[in-house]
Amino acid sequence: MQRADQNALREGISLRSLVDEAGRAVAAEISSRFPNAKRVAVLVGPGNNGRDALVAARYLREEKRSADLFGTANRHDEIAPLQVFHGGKYDLVLDGLWGAGLSRDVEGDAEDVLRKAEDSGRPIVSIDIPSGVDGGNGQIRGYAPKVDLTVTFVRRKPGHCLLPGRDHCGTIVVAPIGLSETAMKEAAEPFEPVFANEPSLWLHHAATPLTAHHKYDRGHAVVFSGGMSRTGAARLAALSALRGGAGLVTVFSPASALLVNAQHLTGIMLKRCEDGDLDVLLEDKRLNAFVLGPGFGIGDRAKAMALTVLKAGRRLVLDADGLTSFRDHASRLFEAARQCSDSEPQLVLTPHDGEFARLFPDLAGDLRLSKVDRARHASRRSNAIVVLKGADTVIAAPDGRAAINATGTPWLATAGTGDVLAGLVAAQLAQKRPSFEAACLAVWMHGKAAEHFGPGLISEDLPHCLPAVHREIVSLAMDNAH
Ligand SMILES: NC(=O)C1=CN([C@@H]2O[C@H](COP(=O)(O)OP(=O)(O)OC[C@H]3O[C@@H](n4cnc5c(N)ncnc54)[C@H](O)[C@@H]3O)[C@@H](O)[C@H]2O)[C@H](O)CC1
Numbered sequence: 001m002q003r004a005d006q007n008a009l010r011e012g013i014s015l016r017s018l019v020d021e022a023g024r025a026v027a028a029e030i031s032s033r034f035p036n037a038k039r040v041a042v043l044v045g046p047g048n049n050g051r052d053a054l055v056a057a058r059y060l061r062e063e064k065r066s067a068d069l070f071g072t073a074n075r076h077d078e079i080a081p082l083q084v085f086h087g088g089k090y091d092l093v094l095d096g097l098w099g100a101g102l103s104r105d106v107e108g109d110a111e112d113v114l115r116k117a118e119d120s121g122r123p124i125v126s127i128d129i130p131s132g133v134d135g136g137n138g139q140i141r142g143y144a145p146k147v148d149l150t151v152t153f154v155r156r157k158p159g160h161c162l163l164p165g166r167d168h169c170g171t172i173v174v175a176p177i178g179l180s181e182t183a184m185k186e187a188a189e190p191f192e193p194v195f196a197n198e199p200s201l202w203l204h205h206a207a208t209p210l211t212a213h214h215k216y217d218r219g220h221a222v223v224f225s226g227g228m229s230r231t232g233a234a235r236l237a238a239l240s241a242l243r244g245g246a247g248l249v250t251v252f253s254p255a256s257a258l259l260v261n262a263q264h265l266t267g268i269m270l271k272r273c274e275d276g277d278l279d280v281l282l283e284d285k286r287l288n289a290f291v292l293g294p295g296f297g298i299g300d301r302a303k304a305m306a307l308t309v310l311k312a313g314r315r316l317v318l319d320a321d322g323l324t325s326f327r328d329h330a331s332r333l334f335e336a337a338r339q340c341s342d343s344e345p346q347l348v349l350t351p352h353d354g355e356f357a358r359l360f361p362d363l364a365g366d367l368r369l370s371k372v373d374r375a376r377h378a379s380r381r382s383n384a385i386v387v388l389k390g391a392d393t394v395i396a397a398p399d400g401r402a403a404i405n406a407t408g409t410p411w412l413a414t415a416g417t418g419d420v421l422a423g424l425v426a427a428q429l430a431q432k433r434p435s436f437e438a439a440c441l442a443v444w445m446h447g448k449a450a451e452h453f454g455p456g457l458i459s460e461d462l463p464h465c466l467p468a469v470h471r472e473i474v475s476l477a478m479d480n481a482h
Pocket residue numbers: 002004005018019020022045046047048049050052097098099100101102103104105106107127128129153154
């Protein structure tokens with residue numbers, strides 16, 4: 001039995017009542033979303049996922065729907081073998097083969113029946129998770145159908161949020177089933193707790209500026225520019241930091257690139273920053289969040305400047321060239337992050353898979369680890385918030401918290417969007433939000449900005465979509481307050 005169930009039993013809730021609640025919730029979702037589904041085929045597995053299915057079938061029948069049972073185990077006489085299932089006869093297929101207990105590949109008759117269900121074109125509803133999706137890491141074991149609706153319990157599991165699993169789940173509904181958060185929190189089983197990156201995670205830290213506030217209350221972000229021919233990325237990050245809510249933004253530029261930068265900056269300030277200048281510039285304590293990496297160039301200069309910023313106790317987003325510069329000296333970076341972090345990590349790393357592999361080659365190469373595991377281990381090791389980017393970006397904190405993001409569109413896969421994200425994270429850090437929540441909020445906003453723009457997006461469009469995203473956050477906060 002899973003630990004969540006054991007805790008539930010301690011709380012006086014029996015496994016039987018959990019299964020009953022689970023099955024009832026599944027039937028209720030089918031009734032409300034598929035009112036015309038009169039003939040339901042129910043696929044019944046050997047464990048508790050199958051038990052949930054049997055309960056759902058009972059409730060569906062009470063509503064005068066037919067529910068024919070097909071199963072792997074001879075639990076009772078009414079369950080026909082999987083081989084006799086014929087999809088065309090039914091209005092809907094309920095998948096209760098495997099859930100959290102999936103422990104090997106789906107193959108043979110089970111694979112055939114799931115393929116037949118998909119080929120029939122009828123809606124498929126999965127209990128807990130589509131059979132064949134590993135709830136712990138979102139990987140497909142053997143075969144898994146792409147379903148229309150997944151009804152899961154208490155909270156989303158990693159497999160609902162990580163790709164490719166996420167693409168198999170269809171709409172996801174979370175039913176509470178009477179299992180308290182405490183019971184779930186104590187239960188490290190079946191999967192380590194992980195959050196979907198949703199507003200409830202950070203909304204209480206996303207206060208919007210009041211008119212009485214001074215611009216310095218919203219912090220002063222700084223972006224390091226690269227040399228004369230590589231300045232665009234820094235300006236993109238700077239614009240995104242300003243649109244993201246930082247009160248002021250300055251670009252620190254080498255002397256050679258001052259003129260180019262000056263020609264393109266208006267609301268953003270510009271300062272000369274040669275190697276010897278940084279210590280002096282850092283005497284202005286109002287400069288509180290830095291971005292180093294976009295277009296900066298790889299090498300000792302990037303390393304030295306990043307370490308100087310951390311040593312001065314400032315918050316730093318390290319991206320792109322900034323990350324790659326530490327490929328052979330990762331431990332120096334991690335040690336600097338450890339020394340400057342008190343209760344809050346001061347460093348945020350924003351790698352894509354390639355950059356991640358340069359800093360954490362052993363983690364990147366360990367195929368047993370899920371994306372969440374990789375980000376979590378990396379975060380602990382580096383004493384930094386790790387934002388492991390992709391269509392299912394994972395944000396992890398050294399204390400073990402992890403969130404998986406779902407906002408965004410495929411159009412984000414275009415040059416420069418990473419620079420925008422780095423600026424957006426700095427904006428949230430500049431506004432003194434806690435580091436994990438700051439990174440989660442920035443990643444969410446970045447995806448939302450892309451959603452607001454729609455098709456044809458290029459990175460320059462993203463900052464201009466941020467006002468709409470701010471409005472959305474304000475309206476969420478107001479709904480929350482009522
Ligand atoms: N704790 C909760 O939140 C609740 C979960 N409920 C439901 O229970 C399932 C998990 O049940 P469990 O019995 O642990 O596992 P499964 O039903 O998923 O299957 C286990 C069963 O299947 C065998 N098996 C595993 N993989 C395969 C395979 N590929 N081929 C063949 N057989 C396989 C394995 O050996 C076991 O015998 C959860 O998903 C929820 O739906 C409760 O109802 C409410 C509380």
